[in-house]
Amino acid sequence: MPDRSIAVIIPAHNEERHLPACLDAVEAARARYSGALETVVVCNRCTDATEAIARAYGARTIRDESRCLATIRNAGVAASDAEVIVTCDADSRLHPATFGLVVEALEGGAVGGGVDVRFDRRSRGIRCTELLLDLMVRITGVPCGAFWTTRAAFDAIGGFDERLPMSEDLDFGKRLRRWGRARALDYRRLAGAPLLTSARKFDAYGDWSFFRMMVFDALRIRRSLRGDDTDFVDEYFYDFNDRVRRE
Numbered sequence: 001m002p003d004r005s006i007a008v009i010i011p012a013h014n015e016e017r018h019l020p021a022c023l024d025a026v027e028a029a030r031a032r033y034s035g036a037l038e039t040v041v042v043c044n045r046c047t048d049a050t051e052a053i054a055r056a057y058g059a060r061t062i063r064d065e066s067r068c069l070a071t072i073r074n075a076g077v078a079a080s081d082a083e084v085i086v087t088c089d090a091d092s093r094l095h096p097a098t099f100g101l102v103v104e105a106l107e108g109g110a111v112g113g114g115v116d117v118r119f120d121r122r123s124r125g126i127r128c129t130e131l132l133l134d135l136m137v138r139i140t141g142v143p144c145g146a147f148w149t150t151r152a153a154f155d156a157i158g159g160f161d162e163r164l165p166m167s168e169d170l171d172f173g174k175r176l177r178r179w180g181r182a183r184a185l186d187y188r189r190l191a192g193a194p195l196l197t198s199a200r201k202f203d204a205y206g207d208w209s210f211f212r213m214m215v216f217d218a219l220r221i222r223r224s225l226r227g228d229d230t231d232f233v234d235e236y237f238y239d240f241n242d243r244v245r246r247e
Contacts, residue, residue: 002103002107003033003034003035003036003103004035004082004083004084004103004106005035005036005037005038005081005082005083005084006033006035006036006037006038006082006083006084006085006086006099006102006103007037007038007039007040007077007080007081007082007084007085007086008026008037008038008039008040008086008087008088008094009040009042009073009076009077009080009085009086009087009088010022010023010039010040010041010042010054010059010076010087010088010089010090011042011044011069011072011073011076011089011090012041012042012043012044012046012050012054012090013043013044013045013046013050013090013238013241014045014046014047014048014050014241014242015046015048015050015090015091015241016048016049016050016053018090018091018198018200019041019050019053019054019090020053020057021093022088022089022090022091022092022093022094023039023053023054023057023059024093025093025094025095025096025196026039026057026088026094027057028096029094029095029096029097029098029099030099031096032096032097032099032100033099033100033103035099035103036082037082037099038060038080038081038082039054039057039058039059039060040059040060040061040062040076040077040079040080041054041059041060041061041062041076041090042061042062042063042064042072042073042075042076042079043061043062043063043064044063044064044065044066044072045065045067046063050090051063060079060080062075062076062079067165067230067234067238068162068164068165068168069160069166069168069169069237070159070160070161070162070163070164070168070172071160071162073087073159073160073168074159074160074162077151077154077159082151083150083151083152084102084103084106084148084149084150084151085147085148085149085150085151085154086098086099086102086146086147086148087146087147087148088146088195089197091197091198091200092145092146092195092196092197092198093120093195093196093197094146094193094195095115095192095193095194095195095196097192097193098115098146098148098190098193101190101191101192101193102148102190105148105188105190106148106149106150109184109185109186110180110185110186110187110188111149111150111153111176111177111179111180111183111185111186111187112147112148112149112150112153112176112180112187112188113143113147113148113149113173113187113188113189113190114137114142114143114144114145114146114147114148114173114189114190115143115145115146115148115189115190115193115194115195116134116137116143116145116189116190116194116195117130117133117144117145117194117195117197118130118194118195118196118197119196119197119198119199119202120196120197120198120199121199121202121203123202123207124207125202125206125207125208125209125210125211126199126202126207128208128211129202129210129211132210132211137189140170140173140174141177141187142170142173142174142177142187143173143188143189143190144169144170144173145194145195145197146195147169147172147173147176148190149176153176153179153180156179157172157175157176157179158175159172160172161175165230165233166233166237173187201236201240204240217232
């Protein structure tokens with residue numbers, strides 16, 4: 001199996017608490033992969049030690065001040081040089097086998113894909129959330145978590161859609177799957193390499209918050225998806241770390 005150069009793109013807004021574990025996981029995965037690897041941390045409106053931590057790990061850092069995750073992710077990809085792209089949020093940890101499995105899948109006819117998501121704290125509510133997310137993957141055919149694909153495919157579909165204030169990841173996966181299907185390339189769930197992500201939003205909102213959000217915040221979510229109202233997306237994504245730090 002030929003080695004391919006890989007770029008790991010990590011958006012980070014005031015992530016000094018979680019970024020070290022994220023980068024430790026990248027280093028653990030690097031140790032099991034013989035190809036070239038670069039890490040790009042996109043520092044988004046950071047006022048803490050995020051950038052200094054990233055540089056201490058040898059990551060390339062760039063700054064992006066937008067309030068749009070699609071724009072932030074695209075900026076990270078544009079700053080990288082590798083032929084394979086892997087995205088990972090700063091409060092998440094890649095599985096040590098990720099890079100080798102990604103290249104193996106791409107060599108085996110995949111256009112790209114995602115991974116399973118597991119949370120770093122257990123409870124009945126969190127486990128039920130994981131089961132619901134797994135069901136959503138079965139329905140949509142688009143595993144999310146850490147996305148991976150070739151730079152050629154990423155460029156061909158135009159990257160993440162910067163018109164979307166949220167759900168840019170699901171949209172990206174759907175478009176990548178369609179593009180690959182037209183070329184007899186499949187969109188895959190990377191079996192055996194789940195992404196471990198923090199349960200910090202459950203800590204803040206409660207272990208059953210995902211279910212309550214689907215019921216009671218459905219209208220706010222729809223308005224955010226349309227771009228009519230940024231209240232929900234600001235609270236849940238772009239300003240979440242700032243609010244937690246103040247409390």
